[in-house]
Amino acid sequence: xxxxxxxxxxxxxxxxxxxxxxxxxxxxxxxxxxxxxxxxxxxxxxxxxxxxxxxxxxxxxxxxxxxxxxxxxxxxxxxxxxxxxxxxxxxxxxxxxxxxxxxxxxxxxxxxxxxxxxxxxxxxxxxxxxxxxxxxxxxxxxxxxxxxxxxxxxxxxxxxxxxxxxxxxxxxxxxxxxxxxxxxxxxxxxxxxxxxxxxxxxxxxxxxxxxxxxxxxxxxxxxxxxxxxxxxxxxxxxxxxxxxxxxxxxxxxxxxxxxxxxxxxxxxxxxxxxxxxxxxxxxxxxxxxxxxxxxxxxxxxx
Amino acid sequence: xxxxxxxxxxxxxxxxxxxxxxxxxxxxxxxxxxxxxxxxxxxxxxxxxxxxxxxxxxxxxxxxxxxxxxxxxxxxxxxxxxxxxxxxxxxxxxxxxxxxxxxxxxxxxxxxxxxxxxxxxxxxxxxxxxxxxxxxxxxxxxxxxxxxxxxxxxxxxxxxxxxxxxxxxxxxxxxxxxxxxxxxxxxxxxxxxxxxxxxxxxxxxxxxxxxxxxxxxxxxxxxxxxxxxxxxxxxxxxxxxxxxxxxxxxxxxxxxxxxxxxxxxxxxxxxxxxxxxxxxxxxxxxxxxxxxxxxxxxxxxxxxxxxxxxxxxxxxxxxxxxxxxxxxxxxxxxxxxxxxxxxxxxxxx
Numbered sequence: 014x015x016x017x018x019x020x021x022x023x024x025x026x027x028x029x030x031x032x033x034x035x036x037x038x039x040x041x042x043x044x045x046x047x048x049x050x051x052x053x054x055x056x057x058x059x060x061x062x063x064x065x066x067x068x069x070x071x072x073x074x075x076x077x078x079x080x081x082x083x084x085x086x087x088x089x090x091x092x093x094x095x096x097x098x099x100x101x102x103x104x105x106x107x108x109x110x111x112x113x114x115x116x117x118x119x120x121x122x123x124x125x126x127x128x129x130x131x132x133x134x135x136x137x138x139x140x141x142x143x144x145x146x147x148x149x150x151x152x153x154x155x156x157x158x159x160x161x162x163x164x165x166x167x168x169x170x171x172x173x174x175x176x177x178x179x180x181x182x183x184x185x186x187x188x189x190x191x192x193x194x195x196x197x198x199x200x201x202x203x204x205x206x207x208x209x210x211x212x213x214x215x216x217x218x219x220x221x222x223x224x225x226x227x228x229x230x231x232x233x234x235x236x237x238x239x240x241x242x243x244x245x246x247x248x249x250x251x252x253x254x255x256x257x258x259x260x261x262x263x264x265x266x267x268x269x270x271x272x273x274x275x276x277x278x279x280x281x282x283x284x285x286x287x288x289x290x291x292x293x294x295x296x297x298x299x300x301x302x303x304x305x306x307x308x309x310x311x312x313x314x315x
Numbered sequence: 316x317x318x319x320x321x322x323x324x325x326x327x328x329x330x331x332x333x334x335x336x337x338x339x340x341x342x343x344x345x346x347x348x349x350x351x352x353x354x355x356x357x358x359x360x361x362x363x364x365x366x367x368x369x370x371x372x373x374x375x376x377x378x379x380x381x382x383x384x385x386x387x388x389x390x391x392x393x394x395x396x397x398x399x400x401x402x403x404x405x406x407x408x409x410x411x412x413x414x415x416x417x418x419x420x421x422x423x424x425x426x427x428x429x430x431x432x433x434x435x436x437x438x439x440x441x442x443x444x445x446x447x448x449x450x451x452x453x454x455x456x457x458x459x460x461x462x463x464x465x466x467x468x469x470x471x472x473x474x475x476x477x478x479x480x481x482x483x484x485x486x487x488x489x490x491x492x493x494x495x496x497x498x499x500x501x502x503x504x505x506x507x508x509x510x511x512x513x514x515x516x517x518x519x520x521x522x523x524x525x526x527x528x529x530x531x532x533x534x535x536x537x538x539x540x541x542x543x544x545x546x547x548x549x550x551x552x553x554x555x556x557x558x559x560x561x562x563x564x565x566x567x568x569x570x571x572x573x574x575x576x577x578x579x580x581x582x583x584x585x586x587x588x589x590x591x592x593x594x595x596x597x598x599x600x601x602x603x604x605x606x607x608x609x610x611x612x613x614x615x616x617x618x619x620x621x622x623x624x625x626x627x628x629x630x631x632x633x634x635x636x637x638x639x640x641x642x643x644x645x646x647x648x649x650x651x652x653x654x655x656x657x658x659x660x661x662x663x664x
Contacts, residue, residue, distance in 0.1 A: 205420035209483065212378050213434045214407035223433070227424045310467040311423055 033307040040303020043296035050293060054102030063093035079281070086281060088271065098285055101263035105245050106293065108179055108264070112244035115183025117190055117237045121229070124194025125221055129202055138195065145188045149247075150254070153181050157256045174258045178251060182244050190236040197229045231305050238301035242294035265290050319353040320491060320523050321377070326350045326386035326396075328369070328376045332598060344598045346372040348547035349386070351624060356490070359517065359524040361538030361555070363531060363570070367594065369547040370527045371415075374493040377525065378410055379403060390491060408438050408487035413513075415496040417476035421468040427454075427479055428464040434486040453482040457512060474505035481512065485520070493525045498533060506530075510537055531574045535559055543567040546605040547597055549624055553631040563633045565612050604636070612637060 034040055072090075079086050086094050127137035157177060165173035201207065202225065210220050249266015251257035258264060265286040272282030306312045327350075329343035347369045354360045362370050376383045379395050388395040390410055398406060411434075414420035421430055431450045435441060441449070451461050457478040468476055477497060484492055494513065498506040510533060516522060528534050534541055535555060542552040543566065551564035562568040569588040576582040590609045601607050607617040616636050625640035627633045 205414045205416060206422045208375075208380055209412065209414060209420055209480075210433065210437075212380055212407065212410075212412045213437050213487075214404040215433070215437050219437065223425075224422050228422070309424070311469045 029310075030307045033312075034303050037299075037303035037306060039299040040307075043299030043303070046292055046296040047300065050102065050289070050296070051106060054099050054106060057099035058096065058103075061096055061099060063096040086279070088282065089275060094268075094282070094285060097263040097268060098265075098289065101265045101268055101286070102289060104175070104258065104262070105248065105265040105290070108175070108182070108248045109241045109245040109293065109297075111179045112182040112186070112248075113237055113240040115179065116187040116240050116244075117233060119183065120187035120190025120236070121194050121226075121233055123187065123191040125198055125225060125229075127191070128195040128198025129217065129221060129225065134195075137191075141188045141191050144185065147185070149185050150250075152185065153251060153256060154254075156181050157251075170259065171262065174262075178248055178257055181251075182247050186240060186243060186247070190233065190240070193232045193236055194229050197232055198225055201225050201228050227308075230308055234301040234305040238294075238298045241297045242290075245290055245293065318356065320356040320391060321354040321525070322387075322389040323353070323373075323377065324351050324387045324389075326373065326376060326388060327384040328372050328381055329384040342598050345547050345600060346597055347376060347383075348597075348600070350544075350547070350549055351386075352542055352549065352552055354491070354523055354525060356523055357517075357521055358539040359526050359537055361534035361541040362525060362527045362544060363529060363534050363541060364544035365529065365570075365594065367597070368544045369597070370529075370544055371495050373544070374412070374495045374525060374527050377493055378412055380412075408434070409489055410491045410493070411484035411487065411489040412493045412495060413477070413480050413484050413497045416500045417473055417480050418468075418500070420480050421476060423468055426465050426467055427459070427471075430468070430479060431482045431486055434483060438487055449486065450482075453485055456485065456516070457482045472505075473501050474508055477501060477505075477509050478512065481509075481516070485516065488520070489522070491523045491525075493527070495527050496529070497526075498530065499528065506533065513537065531571065535574075543570060546594060546600055548605050549632075549634060550606065551631070551633045551635075552624065553633075557628075557631060563627065563631060563638060564606075564635050565610050565637075566606050569611075604634075 075087055075089055088094055088097070123137050123141065127134045127141075160177055161173065164177055167173070168176065204224075207220060207224050210224055215223075245266060248257060248264060249269055252264055252267040252270070258267070260267075268286040269283060269290070272279070272286065276283045326347055327345070328347040329345050331340050332342045332344060333339065334341045350369075350373060352360065362373065364370050372381065375381050377388055377390075377395070379388070379398075383396045386396060390406075393402075393406060395403070395406065395410075425433075428447070428450055431453055432446045435446045435449060439446075450464065454461055454464065459475065459478050459482065463471070463475075468479065471479065477500075481497075497513070498509050501509060513524065513526075514537060517524060524537075526534065526537055538555050540552065540554050541558050543550045543558075543562075543564065545566045551558065551562065551567040553563070553567075558567065559571060562571050569590050572586060572588045576585050588611065590611075592609050595601055595605070595608055601618070603616075603618040603620055604610070604613075604622050607613050610617065614636070620636070622634045622636050624632050624634040625638075627638035627640060629641075
């Protein structure tokens with residue numbers, strides 16, 4: 014028992030997490046799929062440059078099926094679908110991940126504060142109720158009307174639209190997370206280990222960071238993975254209503270809606286963006302699932 | 316005899332009840348309603364009573380995990396109940412707690428190493444190596460294998476988990492430890508191990524315990540003096556042997572008559588006192604003595620006047636109208652006479 018060095022060196026908690034994550038087949042599938050998607054949309058547009066067509070040529074080549082010249086066919090204006098899909102993925106993935114990030118951070122913050130500090134509970138939860146009661150579409154409409162031109166004037170139309178949409182989606186989808194987290198915190202803070210930490214003299218911020226947050230990670234993960242899907246869909250709804258990105262600016266949601274009118278004649282026009290959205294959502298869900306398991310020492314190593 | 320390390324005077328802990336649409340305060344659960352006692356340095360005070368009588372609340376209010384409604388808790392010369400948050404934090408290392416449920420008192424996402432060193436993280440500015448050395452030292456002290464330092468709580472048995480909890484409580488070298496039913500959730504064969512560990516630690520480190528339990532035999536084993544609680548008040552506070560040999564308060568008598576006798580020939584002769592009825596609600600305790608609704612020896616005075624906890628025999632404090640207080644040269648608060656008792660005892664006898 015004198016051998017202290019071998020016994021006490023931590024084997025690296027991050028390593029344990031990674032080992033457990035690797036053993037989760039779904040999570041690895043999700044990680045690989047999402048990586049491929051991200052890499053494709055990042056460097057794809059540089060590798061696959063569509064040929065420049067005159068308007069007359071483009072009209073002749075409209076609504077083509079898949080071919081070597083146009084691997085995913087062309088749309089109703091003769092534009093190359095593959096190039097548009099790749100470009101659209103950039104926006105959709107970025108919107109989905111960033112909006113989810115905003116919603117999760119904000120929702121967790123509100124939830125933890127409301128759950129842990131009794132005095133903040135009432136005001137913060139009423140705020141949450143208020144946001145839940147707001148009709149989403151009119152709110153977004155007003156936000157876009159008020160701020161689009163102003164933000165576009167400062168950071169350019171594309172980045173401006175991106176910021177506005179991400180912000181708008183984030184600010185309108187944190188409420189579910191806040192409620193879940195608050196409920197979880199309310200039960201956790203009565204646990205004896207939180208009491209033990211208080212009896213040691215730990216300050217609330219340390220208790221929250223060390224005892225509360227690691228234990229609310231499971232519901233947050235679930236909310237986060239569902240949030241990505243929701244954000245991508247909401248973005249497409251906004252674009253469809255003309256509130257999102259400019260019409261010539263492709264996103265997966267927009268491609269989906271553009272294809273809807275031609276669905277019976279050219280179903281692949283809907284299938285491609287739909288497949289991309291589904292794959293993203295599915296892989297994010299699996300990654301979240303695997304992470305949740307890997308972060309829980311009770312499940313790890315089983 | 317050593318002076319009192321902990322002096323509790325008239326401690327009250329009421330939890331408000333809010334009802335109705337406007338959340339108006341309509342009453343209070345009087346979980347602890349005027350409790351006074353002393354714990355001398357190095358002794359173990361057992362605190363027994365049935366479920367819901369306020370034992371755990373006393374323990375938690377003592378460490379100010381709850382904000383007491385009234386009363387004072389003087390530990391080592393400072394009143395814990397009124398300390399400012401900063402002063403309280405500085406005082407925390409002196410007093411620690413061992414919890415009932417070893418499963419719930421350990422964060423499932425932290426390793427044993429992290430759990431035991433948490434008090435050190437909070438209260439000391441030691442470097443990693445020094446903390447590590449201390450953690451391993453503590454694990455030796457409570458009989459945990461050093462190789463388990465990087466394991467998680469769910470990998471341990473109940474008894475081992477309780478040892479982790481004890482090691483955490485010891486990390487800051489406290490003087491006073493509240494053991495809140497530390498053995499209630501353990502298997503009988505493990506209970507003895509944990510209690511013996513607590514006794515060994517007391518001998519080696521000079522600890523003072525408040526041992527909260529409803530296991531009367533275990534309290535008899537570990538405690539020097541025993542306080543019997545009923546409905547938020549102390550019914551009797553006596554030295555262990557005197558209490559178990561001849562309980563004075565009718566409730567203590569009834570409670571102790573429930574302890575099984577290991578000797579079968581004597582077990583047959585054991586007279587059980589079966590109390591009638593239920594414990595009254597602590598939100599609405601009876602007007603006079605708290606025990607008057609169930610007491611077999613009740614008489615008229617009990618229903619109107621609350622008895623005070625007074626010294627009725629040398630060293631024995633009872634809250635019952637049946638026993639008149641012995642008169643002291645200097646009338647003092649109950650228990651406050653403890654420090655000077657030996658000389659008085661000499662005079663009386």
